[in-house]
Amino acid sequence: xxxxxxxxFAGILKFILxxxxxxxxxxxxxxxxxxxxxxxxxxxxxxxxSTSAIYSLRDVLPAGILQAQSSDPAARxxxxxxxxxxxxxxxxxxxxxxxIGYFSWVGLFFIIILQLRRFLATVKAGNPFCRENxxxxxxxxxxxxxxxxxxxxxxxxxxxxxxxxISVNGHHLFSQPFWLIWEYLRFDQLFAGFVVLAISxxxxxxxxxxxxxxxxx
Amino acid sequence: MxxxxxxxxxxxxxxxxxxxxxxxxxxxxxxxxxxxxxxxRAIRFSTLEALCRELACQPGDIMEYxxxxxxxxxxxxQDQSE
Numbered sequence: 001x002x003x004x005x006x007x008x009f010a011g012i013l014k015f016i017l018x019x020x021x022x023x024x025x026x027x028x029x030x031x032x033x034x035x036x037x038x039x040x041x042x043x044x045x046x047x048x049x050s051t052s053a054i055y056s057l058r059d060v061l062p063a064g065i066l067q068a069q070s071s072d073p074a075a076r077x078x079x080x081x082x083x084x085x086x087x088x089x090x091x092x093x094x095x096x097x098x099x100i101g102y103f104s105w106v107g108l109f110f111i112i113i114l115q116l117r118r119f120l121a122t123v124k125a126g127n128p129f130c131r132e133n134x135x136x137x138x139x140x141x142x143x144x145x146x147x148x149x150x151x152x153x154x155x156x157x158x159x160x161x162x163x164x165x166i167s168v169n170g171h172h173l174f175s176q177p178f179w180l181i182w183e184y185l186r187f188d189q190l191f192a193g194f195v196v197l198a199i200s201x202x203x204x205x206x207x208x209x210x211x212x213x214x215x216x217x
Numbered sequence: 218m219x220x221x222x223x224x225x226x227x228x229x230x231x232x233x234x235x236x237x238x239x240x241x242x243x244x245x246x247x248x249x250x251x252x253x254x255x256x257x258r259a260i261r262f263s264t265l266e267a268l269c270r271e272l273a274c275q276p277g278d279i280m281e282y283x284x285x286x287x288x289x290x291x292x293x294x295q296d297q298s299e
Contacts, residue, residue: 211258212258212259215251215256215257215258215259216257216258216259216260216261217244217248217249217251217252217257217259217260217261217264
């Protein structure tokens with residue numbers, strides 16, 4: 001593959017990431033506004049913060065009409081037979097915790113996109129092996145790891161909340177601890193973060209070799 | 218100090234310009250400037266041979282080793298040589 005195809009691919013990818021970034025920012029601003037409205041009035045239609053419990057239907061009897069109850073007085077349950085249970089939590093504390101975790105995760109996502117765009121700019125210029133790129137790739141790697149930890153912590157807390165507060169036909173959700181571990185403690189994203197961190201080490205070495213080569217007469 | 222390059226002195230002695238030497242040796246003037254300013258990390262034998270040929274000199278005329286004045290760094294150099 002010649003240099004020009006590398007550079008145009010980097011340019012196209014950089015453009016796509018730019019579009020994703022702009023759309024993502026606009027979307028997150030709307031989510032933030034919805035969150036602020038929900039904090040004021042949890043029962044409003046702006047409450048986007050629902051938690052789906054579709055997987056829980058595997059361990060409850062699906063026949064008949066589902067009767068869903070919640071011990072959380074602020075929660076409202078909308079039960080759809082055989083499909084999923086959508087819980088719209090009105091608990092402000094839980095909402096705030098969810099949003100802190102959610103926007104932290106979004107922030108890391110934006111950091112990854114920004115660093116990746118700057119990296120692609122150097123690839124497009126034909127100079128990917130530089131100290132800044134090694135640092136950028138390391139930042140991306142740690143952001144992936146941090147996002148994984150935030151996501152996992154958020155999902156576990158959401159499951160713990162639903163387990164305690166919601167029952168369907170008298171059965172509490174997520175009654176099998178093994179299912180919880182299997183479904184949520186997946187390490188693929190964590191592994192991806194470590195792979196990216198390893199690649200940053202390769203870039204650091206490549207930068208050093210390039211500098212030595214440039215200073216070899 | 219380490220390796221000190223005396224290319225500028227040789228150019229004056231031979232009455233040669235850097236750009237002419239670079240053209241005769243076959244490297245860019247930017248690369249030769251790196252060598253002249255003591256910023257080079259390494260030099261190829263082919264380049265050294267070409268320099269000696271064009272300047273009619275020995276490698277020792279182009280560069281010399283000067284021990285570091287700092288006793289701590291000279292101790293580190295001794296450890297590396299071992």
